[in-house]
Amino acid sequence: MNRFDLDALTWDDLPRRVNLAKAVVKNILPHLKGDERVLEFGCGTGLIGLNIAPFVKEVIGIDISEKMVEKFNEKAKRFHLNAKAYKKDIFEIDEKFDIVISSMTIHHIKNIKALSKKLKEITNKVFIADLDKEDGSFHTRGNDDVCHFGFSKEELKEYFDDWKMEYKIIHKVKKHKDFDVFLIILTNNPAT
Numbered sequence: 001m002n003r004f005d006l007d008a009l010t011w012d013d014l015p016r017r018v019n020l021a022k023a024v025v026k027n028i029l030p031h032l033k034g035d036e037r038v039l040e041f042g043c044g045t046g047l048i049g050l051n052i053a054p055f056v057k058e059v060i061g062i063d064i065s066e067k068m069v070e071k072f073n074e075k076a077k078r079f080h081l082n083a084k085a086y087k088k089d090i091f092e093i094d095e096k097f098d099i100v101i102s103s104m105t106i107h108h109i110k111n112i113k114a115l116s117k118k119l120k121e122i123t124n125k126v127f128i129a130d131l132d133k134e135d136g137s138f139h140t141r142g143n144d145d146v147c148h149f150g151f152s153k154e155e156l157k158e159y160f161d162d163w164k165m166e167y168k169i170i171h172k173v174k175k176h177k178d179f180d181v182f183l184i185i186l187t188n189n190p191a192t
Protein backbone atom coordinates (compact mmCIF):
# COMPACT_ATOMS: atom_id res chain seq x y z
CA MET A 1 0.00 0.00 0.00
CA ASN A 2 1.49 3.36 -0.99
CA ARG A 3 1.04 6.76 0.63
CA PHE A 4 -1.75 7.70 -1.78
CA ASP A 5 -3.70 4.55 -0.88
CA LEU A 6 -3.71 5.75 2.72
CA ASP A 7 -4.66 9.29 1.70
CA ALA A 8 -7.46 8.34 -0.71
CA LEU A 9 -10.25 8.11 1.86
CA THR A 10 -9.78 11.65 3.17
CA TRP A 11 -8.23 13.23 0.05
CA ASP A 12 -11.27 15.39 -0.76
CA ASP A 13 -11.60 16.75 2.79
CA LEU A 14 -8.89 19.38 2.40
CA PRO A 15 -10.36 22.63 1.00
CA ARG A 16 -6.98 23.69 -0.40
CA ARG A 17 -6.94 20.58 -2.65
CA VAL A 18 -10.49 21.19 -3.81
CA ASN A 19 -9.72 24.86 -4.50
CA LEU A 20 -6.63 24.00 -6.51
CA ALA A 21 -8.60 21.45 -8.54
CA LYS A 22 -11.32 24.08 -9.19
CA ALA A 23 -8.70 26.48 -10.57
CA VAL A 24 -7.34 23.74 -12.87
CA VAL A 25 -10.82 22.81 -14.12
CA LYS A 26 -11.74 26.48 -14.67
CA ASN A 27 -8.65 26.98 -16.83
CA ILE A 28 -9.19 23.83 -18.90
CA LEU A 29 -12.95 24.17 -19.59
CA PRO A 30 -12.71 27.04 -22.14
CA HIS A 31 -10.50 24.82 -24.33
CA LEU A 32 -12.98 21.94 -24.62
CA LYS A 33 -15.32 21.36 -27.58
CA GLY A 34 -17.45 18.65 -25.96
CA ASP A 35 -16.73 15.59 -28.09
CA GLU A 36 -13.32 14.68 -26.69
CA ARG A 37 -12.10 11.46 -25.10
CA VAL A 38 -9.90 12.60 -22.23
CA LEU A 39 -7.24 10.69 -20.30
CA GLU A 40 -6.30 11.93 -16.84
CA PHE A 41 -3.12 10.44 -15.39
CA GLY A 42 -2.63 10.64 -11.64
CA CYS A 43 -6.40 11.07 -11.50
CA GLY A 44 -6.60 10.62 -7.74
CA THR A 45 -10.18 10.75 -6.46
CA GLY A 46 -11.34 12.63 -9.57
CA LEU A 47 -11.25 16.21 -8.32
CA ILE A 48 -10.32 17.31 -11.84
CA GLY A 49 -11.50 14.52 -14.17
CA LEU A 50 -14.97 14.11 -12.68
CA ASN A 51 -15.58 17.84 -12.95
CA ILE A 52 -14.48 17.82 -16.59
CA ALA A 53 -16.58 14.74 -17.46
CA PRO A 54 -19.93 16.58 -17.98
CA PHE A 55 -18.27 18.72 -20.66
CA VAL A 56 -16.64 15.99 -22.79
CA LYS A 57 -17.54 12.64 -24.36
CA GLU A 58 -15.67 10.53 -21.81
CA VAL A 59 -12.98 10.71 -19.14
CA ILE A 60 -10.65 7.79 -18.48
CA GLY A 61 -8.67 8.16 -15.26
CA ILE A 62 -5.54 6.22 -14.43
CA ASP A 63 -3.62 6.12 -11.19
CA ILE A 64 -1.04 3.77 -9.66
CA SER A 65 -2.94 3.90 -6.34
CA GLU A 66 -5.69 1.31 -6.17
CA LYS A 67 -7.56 3.20 -3.44
CA MET A 68 -7.58 6.43 -5.47
CA VAL A 69 -9.01 4.47 -8.42
CA GLU A 70 -11.71 2.96 -6.18
CA LYS A 71 -12.68 6.39 -4.87
CA PHE A 72 -12.80 7.86 -8.41
CA ASN A 73 -15.07 5.04 -9.62
CA GLU A 74 -17.32 5.26 -6.55
CA LYS A 75 -17.90 8.98 -7.19
CA ALA A 76 -18.32 8.51 -10.97
CA LYS A 77 -21.04 5.94 -10.30
CA ARG A 78 -22.75 7.98 -7.59
CA PHE A 79 -23.01 11.04 -9.85
CA HIS A 80 -23.76 9.00 -13.03
CA LEU A 81 -20.74 10.40 -14.87
CA ASN A 82 -19.22 9.22 -18.15
CA ALA A 83 -15.93 8.47 -16.42
CA LYS A 84 -14.03 5.36 -15.38
CA ALA A 85 -10.67 4.88 -13.70
CA TYR A 86 -8.13 2.06 -13.89
CA LYS A 87 -5.05 1.17 -11.86
CA LYS A 88 -2.33 1.92 -14.39
CA ASP A 89 0.91 3.82 -14.76
CA ILE A 90 1.01 6.48 -17.50
CA PHE A 91 3.95 4.64 -19.07
CA GLU A 92 1.67 1.59 -19.66
CA ILE A 93 -0.79 3.51 -21.84
CA ASP A 94 -0.76 2.94 -25.61
CA GLU A 95 -4.31 3.96 -26.50
CA LYS A 96 -4.77 7.35 -28.18
CA PHE A 97 -6.81 10.20 -26.63
CA ASP A 98 -7.96 13.60 -27.90
CA ILE A 99 -6.71 15.27 -24.73
CA VAL A 100 -4.52 14.23 -21.79
CA ILE A 101 -4.76 16.12 -18.50
CA SER A 102 -2.92 15.87 -15.19
CA SER A 103 -2.65 17.84 -11.97
CA MET A 104 -0.07 17.67 -9.17
CA THR A 105 1.32 14.40 -10.49
CA ILE A 106 4.42 15.07 -12.60
CA HIS A 107 6.51 16.04 -9.55
CA HIS A 108 6.14 12.33 -8.61
CA ILE A 109 7.46 11.17 -12.00
CA LYS A 110 11.22 10.91 -12.30
CA ASN A 111 11.84 10.94 -16.04
CA ILE A 112 9.95 13.90 -17.50
CA LYS A 113 11.68 13.61 -20.89
CA ALA A 114 10.35 10.04 -21.15
CA LEU A 115 6.92 11.30 -20.07
CA SER A 116 6.99 13.92 -22.85
CA LYS A 117 7.79 11.18 -25.37
CA LYS A 118 5.01 8.91 -24.06
CA LEU A 119 2.49 11.77 -24.25
CA LYS A 120 3.50 12.45 -27.88
CA GLU A 121 2.70 8.84 -28.73
CA ILE A 122 -0.84 9.02 -27.37
CA THR A 123 -2.17 12.56 -27.97
CA ASN A 124 -1.80 15.95 -29.66
CA LYS A 125 -2.99 18.06 -26.72
CA VAL A 126 -1.98 18.04 -23.05
CA PHE A 127 -2.88 20.13 -20.00
CA ILE A 128 -0.54 19.76 -17.01
CA ALA A 129 -0.79 21.63 -13.71
CA ASP A 130 1.87 21.34 -11.04
CA LEU A 131 4.00 23.31 -8.62
CA ASP A 132 6.28 26.10 -9.68
CA LYS A 133 9.87 25.61 -8.47
CA GLU A 134 9.75 25.28 -4.67
CA ASP A 135 12.29 24.90 -1.86
CA GLY A 136 11.32 21.35 -0.86
CA SER A 137 9.01 22.47 1.96
CA PHE A 138 5.67 21.88 0.16
CA HIS A 139 5.28 18.24 1.24
CA THR A 140 5.24 18.74 4.97
CA ARG A 141 5.12 14.96 5.60
CA GLY A 142 8.38 14.37 3.78
CA ASN A 143 9.72 14.07 0.25
CA ASP A 144 10.14 10.28 -0.05
CA ASP A 145 8.04 9.96 -3.22
CA VAL A 146 8.80 13.44 -4.56
CA CYS A 147 11.06 13.44 -7.63
CA HIS A 148 11.03 17.20 -8.34
CA PHE A 149 10.65 20.25 -6.10
CA GLY A 150 8.33 21.83 -8.67
CA PHE A 151 9.43 23.07 -12.07
CA SER A 152 10.63 26.42 -13.40
CA LYS A 153 9.25 27.65 -16.74
CA GLU A 154 12.73 27.17 -18.25
CA GLU A 155 12.91 23.53 -17.09
CA LEU A 156 9.47 22.85 -18.53
CA LYS A 157 10.47 24.38 -21.88
CA GLU A 158 13.47 22.09 -21.98
CA TYR A 159 11.57 18.93 -20.95
CA PHE A 160 8.76 19.57 -23.44
CA ASP A 161 10.88 21.10 -26.18
CA ASP A 162 9.21 19.12 -28.98
CA TRP A 163 5.79 20.59 -28.12
CA LYS A 164 4.36 24.08 -28.58
CA MET A 165 3.95 25.22 -24.96
CA GLU A 166 1.69 27.85 -23.39
CA TYR A 167 2.42 28.58 -19.72
CA LYS A 168 0.59 30.46 -17.00
CA ILE A 169 0.38 30.64 -13.21
CA ILE A 170 -3.22 29.80 -12.32
CA HIS A 171 -3.30 29.42 -8.55
CA LYS A 172 -1.54 29.87 -5.21
CA VAL A 173 -1.65 27.09 -2.60
CA LYS A 174 -1.61 28.67 0.83
CA LYS A 175 0.33 26.61 3.40
CA HIS A 176 3.05 27.92 5.73
CA LYS A 177 3.77 30.12 2.69
CA ASP A 178 2.35 30.57 -0.80
CA PHE A 179 3.18 28.04 -3.53
CA ASP A 180 2.43 28.98 -7.15
CA VAL A 181 0.79 26.42 -9.42
CA PHE A 182 1.33 26.57 -13.20
CA LEU A 183 -0.75 25.20 -16.04
CA ILE A 184 0.98 24.30 -19.28
CA ILE A 185 -0.89 23.58 -22.48
CA LEU A 186 1.14 21.43 -24.86
CA THR A 187 0.14 21.18 -28.50
CA ASN A 188 1.77 18.74 -30.85
CA ASN A 189 4.07 20.71 -33.08
CA PRO A 190 3.73 19.08 -36.53
CA ALA A 191 7.19 20.36 -37.48
CA THR A 192 8.87 18.03 -34.96
Ligand SMILES: C[S@@+](CC[C@H](N)C(=O)[O-])C[C@H]1O[C@@H](n2cnc3c(N)ncnc32)[C@H](O)[C@@H]1O
Binds near residue numbers: 044102
Ligand atom coordinates in the same frame (compact mmCIF):
# COMPACT_ATOMS: atom_id res chain seq x y z
C1 LIG B 1 -0.70 14.53 -5.52
S1 LIG B 1 -1.75 13.28 -6.15
C2 LIG B 1 -2.85 14.25 -7.17
C3 LIG B 1 -4.19 13.60 -7.37
C4 LIG B 1 -5.18 14.42 -8.20
N1 LIG B 1 -4.66 14.70 -9.53
C5 LIG B 1 -5.56 15.69 -7.50
O1 LIG B 1 -5.11 16.75 -7.93
O2 LIG B 1 -6.30 15.63 -6.51
C6 LIG B 1 -0.74 12.45 -7.34
C7 LIG B 1 -1.34 11.15 -7.86
O3 LIG B 1 -0.55 10.67 -8.94
C8 LIG B 1 -0.48 9.25 -8.86
N2 LIG B 1 0.70 8.87 -9.67
C9 LIG B 1 2.01 9.03 -9.36
N3 LIG B 1 2.80 8.56 -10.34
C10 LIG B 1 1.97 8.08 -11.31
C11 LIG B 1 2.18 7.45 -12.58
N4 LIG B 1 3.43 7.20 -13.04
N5 LIG B 1 1.11 7.09 -13.33
C12 LIG B 1 -0.16 7.29 -12.84
N6 LIG B 1 -0.42 7.87 -11.64
C13 LIG B 1 0.63 8.27 -10.89
C14 LIG B 1 -0.43 8.98 -7.37
O4 LIG B 1 -0.83 7.67 -7.04
C15 LIG B 1 -1.39 10.03 -6.82
O5 LIG B 1 -2.72 9.55 -6.71
